[in-house]
Amino acid sequence: MGLLDTLHRWTGGFLGLILAILGLTGAILVHRDAWIMLPHAGDAQIQTTHVIAATTERLMADPATRPQSITFANANLGLDRLDFGKGAGAYTDQAGTIVSQWQSQWARPELWLFDLHHHLFSGDTGETIIGIAGVAGLFFVVTGTILWWRTRKTFAFRLVPKRLSRPAIVRHHRDLGIVAAPLLILSLLTGATLVFRPISALFLGPGAPATIDAALRAPKGPKVALASHLDWRGMTVAARARFPDAELRSLSLPRKESGLVTIRMKRPQEWLPNGRTTLWFAADDGRLIGARDAASLSTVVAAYNLLYPLHAGKVGGLGYRLVMTLSGLALFLLGTLSVWSFWFKRPAKAKRQVPRRPRVAEGR
Template identity: 50%
Template sequence: MKTLRLLHRWAGGLIGLLLALLALTGTLLVHEDAYLRATVPHATDAQRQDTATLAATATRVFGAQDRPRSIVLASEDQGLNRLSYKAKERGAYTDQDGEIVLAWASKWARPELWLFDFHHYLFAGDVGKTIAGVSGLVGLGFVVTGLILWWPTRRMFHLRAWPRMMKRAAIVHHHRDLGVLVAPLLIIGLTTGAAMNLKWFSQALRAPFTAPAVMQEASALPKIKGGKLAKDLDWAKVIGAAQARYPGAEVRIITPPAKAGGLISIRLRQQAEWLPNGRTMAWFDPADGRMVATRDAQTLPLGSRITNADFPLHAAKIGGLPYRLVMTVSGLALTLLGTLAVVTFWGNPSGLPKRKKKAAAKSAKTTPLPAAGKTA
């Protein structure tokens, strides 16, 4: 138990602040839609999913000389379309008629963009993504070891949002009790976060349900070559065909071919899907708008469907306001746990009470050195 406690303390002291920052940025991102509704024009507009509106928007957006590489359509939670361009940091919000209301050339121009970049990539691309994923696994280790360390002290449990006093003993007591209280939520957040960032971890979790090779094959792109994108493409025909193929599904993302021979892809979300943008797909030949392939997310292997639940669980994209508030509490709790772990550790790395530290120091000073020529 002593070794476990030492490992828990040192790991918390070294990585606690990173977990706290990841938790805080994640908590803010849970409320991204609310922030956009409060700060960006047309974000409060009601969602429009009729074929005529979607086709007119696609015609206008993709017919522009400066054509974006994709458009994420307005949702029930906020009424803006989002455009992404080949230059990765460049983007724009449009109203649902395709009129640009806000554009940016750098992620630093929009708080929701750089917050996401830090939370998911630590501003370091794929390397940062891996570090963030490993941090999630370490966080899971904290939860497990914390539960083990708490068990002998379970009869001293007290429900407090804040330590009784800002002294080490009180902070440690609060840290254990708060950690136990939010442990189920931390397990959800840390597991889904690590799974989204670490492919091998995600595959290991889903392997009992579906072999990784089967999941990879099920998500493979169709091996069909498309023609050249027609200048006068009938977007109403394309979008209408996707809606007819999946009645009642939301059209979420429209992506023209990125290179010669590519296909137009339309991503949809059926009512049973948790993922905000869905995983149901329809592909079209860009030359004539003919549907050439589809993929129903509800028929994917079980492991793939479980994987598709990671993001909505992690980012509170299901359950409405109640679940957003629950995950907000979880995120703020982890922020507090990580911050106070760092404060208490670096304030006293040895973990010894002050009186024992003084006694140890005094003993070291008064212990006589062995006489010359003799061994201790």
């Protein structure tokens, strides 16, 4: 138990701050659609084919102002979002009229908070650090539960420590951690798996990572340059004709040298906000190259597609969002107070007592 306690304290002292950041930003981002206060943000979602087709054609027609991607309005946010790359973007109403535009992600709090939560402002390196912190967080939950068991008779739940002394913080940390453990496992396991896909082998089977990679891989398309003018309306109409019951969720230009324009759709049975039902069109002439129906994906891949909605609170409405908010706030408290107690409230080292020499009586 002594070694386990030491590992728990020292790793928590170093990684607790990262976990606290992830918890607080996650708790805020769960509600991000609700605090985008812009004109038309509260508009009802429009999924009429000819309206989306006309908006897409309007936004993509001019190569000089064409965004790299469009994410269409959803049931919680009545705005389309444009991404121009390098942090630049815009929100438009569902007719394509710009209501807000920015040249840097720092102009929009929901964007830099998302980058902090997913990348620590450090791109792929930050994402890797977050994945490691998530795995470490699972270690903390397991070891913390083991360490709590020996003190279970003193359990007393408090939202905050009784005082900011080290013993009170340690006791609060221990008891809050055991209450929040199920939610923390859900948040940390889903988050870590989204960063490190091989973790999925632990709960979806040893062949899961390879199965997921193969199923979600885009088809091989022609390595062609993006044409100046494409039939954007025609591609949108073709996508809806192929999957008439699905929402049109996003349209993206080719990435790197793929030569494919991607349209993502969400069928009724899907939980993933932007769906996995996908169509790919050639970037030079707009012909259909391939299509993937999310309903045809294997059980393993379908289960993997549930991770992000569960992690980000994209299912279950306000009730589930509040549950994930509590998970994030608990992680924030556990992380910050563990760092505080480890670095600033460590017990003082006892002074070494030097034994006194016995006094010899005078005259002897």
